[in-house]
Amino acid sequence: MHVDRNEFHPLEVDRIREDFPIFAGDSPIAYLDSAASSQTARCVLEAMDGYYESYRSNIHRGIYHISEEATAAYEDARQKIARFISARRASQVVFTRNTTESINLVAHSWGNANIGRDDEILLTVMEHHSNLVPWQLLAERTGATLRFIEVTDEGLLQLDDLDQLLTERTKLVAITHVSNVLGTINPVWEITAAAHSVGATVLIDAAQSVPHLPVDAQALDCDFLAFSGHKMCGPTGVGVLYGKRELLEEMPPFLGGGSMIRAVQRERSTYADVPARFEAGTPAIAEAIGLGHAVDYLEKIGLDAVHAHEQQIIDYAHQKLSEIDGITIYGPKPRMKAGVITFNLEGIHPHDLAGVLDTTGVAVRAGHHCAQPLMQHYGVIATARASFYLYNTMEDVDRLYDGALKAQNLLARRQG
């Protein structure tokens, strides 16, 4: 396909691909599963190897050189991430394992202290299980009630009745910024403002937004924001919880142990200031350092450019896949979403579709995408999902298209 460079390539994708080891070699994979986990940039791996090879040590308490170096690198990563999401202070960034742990931390520490029997927690039907199950468990513990913003057939949030859903009983609104299934970019700023007007606290699941769009936590004015390193060119094993300072400072500890204390006696302890209070035990040191470098990398390229690139690809993918007979594409139009396309081919189980695509070197996800309530909404058990990132090309879309046709040839013979 010949394309005008300026029109279709705001990113120099060829150069970017060189930063990701997996695309080296003659027949690179068409990796269309970045919404599950992205590739990791070479500079991130180098930063982690640098730690392991030359200043491997524990942090915080060490008085020798390499431990001071490790502590500085770990705290430096916190600063970078704070800047990346426009947090006011580095201490508002808590390192966790992943988005899931970040949300559970809030559900336990803030939730147990602030949610009671008569309170309501407002979610949406398009939440990932990680932003649903922790609230189910909190509701079980406290007797609170879960309520849901519905999803329209087009895959947008049904916000007409937001006013009825938000009452003075609403204590928490926990919503995803970008749906991992539909790609829908939700108007989280508006929802946050409305939630605040009834005094509710707002948590944004930013697992699919921080890697793909510019996200400014202060501008969004959300109270908590959660995301994962492994979806944003970083390593596995590290995630982030951002919180407003007043909230974090009032929150009781979640996990107890080393580093989160001020002073320990046999029967009771006093606790460290945030963020240390929420980072019990030896943290994921190499991983946090790696994530700091992932953030550097993304900042250098620019999240606006990343988003624009994904827009081009998703436009093209919609156009191309729509040509296929018997395809159902879920979710809104390209211009209203991020780089995700979820679909089904009539008469073909998504597992089989993914299996045939795999034989052609195309990696897509098939299943419920940890969003069973959304699947129930659409009346399906599973779908196939292709998701894109800064290193994907138009050719990847062509390979997806070709593989889908191959699957139809092979498997849809019963039809027709």
Add this chain to the structure above:
Amino acid sequence: MHVDRNEFHPLEVDRIREDFPIFAGDSPIAYLDSAASSQTARCVLEAMDGYYESYRSNIHRGIYHISEEATAAYEDARQKIARFISARRASQVVFTRNTTESINLVAHSWGNANIGRDDEILLTVMEHHSNLVPWQLLAERTGATLRFIEVTDEGLLQLDDLDQLLTERTKLVAITHVSNVLGTINPVWEITAAAHSVGATVLIDAAQSVPHLPVDAQALDCDFLAFSGHKMCGPTGVGVLYGKRELLEEMPPFLGGGSMIRAVQRERSTYADVPARFEAGTPAIAEAIGLGHAVDYLEKIGLDAVHAHEQQIIDYAHQKLSEIDGITIYGPKPRMKAGVITFNLEGIHPHDLAGVLDTTGVAVRAGHHCAQPLMQHYGVIATARASFYLYNTMEDVDRLYDGALKAQNLLARRQG
């Protein structure tokens, strides 16, 4: 120092040191802080880079090649670790971030379900904060009472009154296998047997034993066992909780989210079998794979040999450091402990001692070592600690000795 190879070097330390990048170069660090965090073996780094460079993807649900490869490698690591600690089944190994999270998982999931107001939790005075604060928090939640096994002046557990401490109110005994401050190897088998005779559940904090001694979870008969990858030649960001099958299977979930569910509806969910039930969200995939390789590495060398090597070093360190005027060494005789030596020099703050040692390239820890109740027992606020591992040499001990003398020269002038 000339030593008989067979007598003093059951390990081929020179060759082992080549497996750890940090010791390359002309003036390698005398790294005496492995009890805080060990160096990471090169083969572990290679295994992680291998994942990142050639099969980077999320696990469990992926139907394409590299995701299947990642899933297999992750589950393979679980098998290796199960074998390493002689667990009956791989499903008894839950991946966590570190020892601290493992213990907190038990305190929340098992603890909330099994501990009540009239119950007692028996700990020891030598516990690391990570095996103390989670129980303080549990006691706060439930009204249970903490009791303590005292420590003798020699640094051993005071077990004479164990019979009085263990009653039918004792629901949990949580003890460290090896003290991270004193090095004491506790008779956990005997304590476990006694605890079981009154029906108590037993958790062993194995953070300092699994890296250094052969540990057989079935033989110990403990109910839970917790340890960290970063202290055993592995990466940061991954730890392990081992549990008896019946216990794990009965335990309710701790963190909610993706991968730990069976089926999710809006209002409630059913949960996956163990170990998935306790691994919500995207796990530390690269790190678990790395830990599997760390276990391979340690098994190849043999934990018996590692322990014997540390015994030689610690013998020599005791002998050598005892020559220093004004030194106080805490803890039992070398033969009764693992490779840790904790001490103070009269009139010198441990921070300053560590600072001077650092100028000579010797890395030791100074502080309370996350064991304030033990510090209170000894009436000190901080100590210096040198801890040894398979890559340490007798020369490291000599450098420690020389550095300590230098600190005395420089700082103890007020004395004299």
Add this chain to the structure above:
Amino acid sequence: MNIYEEDILDHYENPSNYGTLEKPDISYEEDNPLCGDQIRMDLEVEDGVIKDVRFSGHGCTISQAAASMLTEEVKGQALDDVKKLSKDDILEMLGIPLGPVRLKCGLLALKVLKAGAYGIKGWPGEEDDEEE
């Protein structure tokens, strides 16, 4: 290593023993909630031997082909022999290696059959293969 071998596709498109029995001696059904695959097995048993078998349900090629192949295999077998069938037997029938996700699809029919043979709750569970 292509998992879409003709043999598997044939069984998928023209499954053997597809359907239900009118008066099964044993009937058991289960689904895989992750992908919605569903298998029901009906057995006619006489003197501990499987006289007739039918399967029904829906799902991906692997789960359906495995069910079809399995019914061919067990017809005429003693129920006790069915209890001994393992993961490896299924992989041999399918003739291809399966990744961890597809393995669950491939083993669903066996799981249902064994649960039926053992009388559902008496079955020690698939996980037991893991034991060392």
Add this chain to the structure above:
Amino acid sequence: MNIYEEDILDHYENPSNYGTLEKPDISYEEDNPLCGDQIRMDLEVEDGVIKDVRFSGHGCTISQAAASMLTEEVKGQALDDVKKLSKDDILEMLGIPLGPVRLKCGLLALKVLKAGAYGIKGWPGEEDDEEE
């Protein structure tokens, strides 16, 4: 880069203004629970100016030397100027770079002095340096 410079050791061994004042206008004390370092500052203040100052306490060379140097610096200064002293001023006095752990030791005296100058609770806190 040796942190055991003669200058620091001199202040450690022969600290300036060591002791307490009989009737201090301001007296404040704090410890670092991690290492047990402890500093008390006594100030005599007239018309907003520090007329006299003493420190007492114990700890490592860095915390004690920093306290000693700081008392030399602030004697005769306006209280409002003391409020403006920063981390960098301390590092300049000490003349050496400090790692994150020793930084806490080095800043303890300043923390105590500022808390005293602000009237303890009015102090915005040391962390505020971090603000962007």
